[in-house]
Amino acid sequence: GESVGLHLPTxxxxxxxxSIINCAYSNSASDYFIWYKQESGKGPQFIIDIRSNMDKRxxxxxxxxxxxxxxxxxxxxxxxxxxxxxxxxxxxxVTGFQKLVxxxxxxxxxxx
Amino acid sequence: GAVVxxxxxxxxxxxxxxVKIECRSLDFQATTMFxxxxxxxxxxMLMATSNEGSKATYEQGVEKDKFLINHAxxxxxxxxxxxxxxxxSSFYICSARDGQGINSYEQYFGPGTRLTVT
Numbered sequence: 001g002e003s004v005g006l007h008l009p010t011x012x013x014x015x016x017x018x019s020i021i022n023c024a025y026s027n028s029a030s031d032y033f034i035w036y037k038q039e040s041g042k043g044p045q046f047i048i049d050i051r052s053n054m055d056k057r058x059x060x061x062x063x064x065x066x067x068x069x070x071x072x073x074x075x076x077x078x079x080x081x082x083x084x085x086x087x088x089x090x091x092x093x094v095t096g097f098q099k100l101v102x103x104x105x106x107x108x109x110x111x112x
Numbered sequence: 113g114a115v116v117x118x119x120x121x122x123x124x125x126x127x128x129x130x131v132k133i134e135c136r137s138l139d140f141q142a143t144t145m146f147x148x149x150x151x152x153x154x155x156x157m158l159m160a161t162s163n164e165g166s167k168a169t170y171e172q173g174v175e176k177d178k179f180l181i182n183h184a185x186x187x188x189x190x191x192x193x194x195x196x197x198x199x200x201s202s203f204y205i206c207s208a209r210d211g212q213g214i215n216s217y218e219q220y221f222g223p224g225t226r227l228t229v230t
Binding site: 036041043044046104 | 217218222223
C-alpha cells in the first residue's frame with residue numbers, strides 16, 4: 001500500500017563501516033524492486049534494482065537482498081562514506097502496472 | 113544516461129494564483145511520465161500518471177481539477193497547481209519512463225520543484 005511516514009528512521013554509522021538499510025514491502029505480487037538515494041532538495045537517484053526471481057544482486061559497494069517469504073528487502077552499503085549520507089527509499093512495482101510504490105525511507109548519517 | 117529536468121527548481125507564489133511546473137526528458141522519449149509530491153520527512157506520494165496524448169490518471173484523493181497535467185509531447189509534461197493554497201506547499205517531483213528502454217520499468221527522476229505558497 002502507500003507509505004505515509006510521520007518521521008524518518010535514522011541509521012547513524014561511522015565512516016568505513018558497513019551499513020544495512022531495511023525495507024518491508026507491502027504487495028506480495030510485486031516483482032521488481034528498486035533502491036533510491038535522495039539527497040536533500042534533490043530528486044531520487046537510482047542505486048540498484050532486483051527482480052523477484054532473484055534473492056541477491058550486487059553492484060559497486062552495494063548489495064540488495066530480497067526475501068520474498070517475509071516481504072523484506074535490504075540494502076547493504078560497504079565501506080560507507082560521508083557522501084553516502086542521504087535518505088534511502090525502497091520502491092516496488094507490479095508487472096502490468098506502471099506505478100512505483102515507495103517505502104517510508106531511512107535517513108543514513110555517516111560521520112567521519 | 114537518461115536525464116530528466118524540471119523547471120522551475122523553486123517557486124514562491126501567492127495564495128489563489130496558479131503555478132506551472134515543467135518536466136522534460138532530455139535525451140529520450142518518455143511515453144509515460146509520473147508526478148509525485150513529497151512533504152518534509154515523508155516519502156514520495158504518486159499524484160498522477162500521464163501517457164503522451166491521453167488524459168492523466170490520478171491517484172485516489174488527488175483533485176484533477178486542481179492539479180492539471182498535460183503531456184502533449186514525448187518529452188514534456190506539465191503540472192499546473194491551480195488556485196494554490198499554503199497546504200499545497202511541497203516538493204513536486206516528476207519522473208519519466210523510457211518505453212523503448214531495455215528495462216521498461218525504470219523511471220528517471222527529475223530534480224524536483226520546491227513550491228511555497230504564501
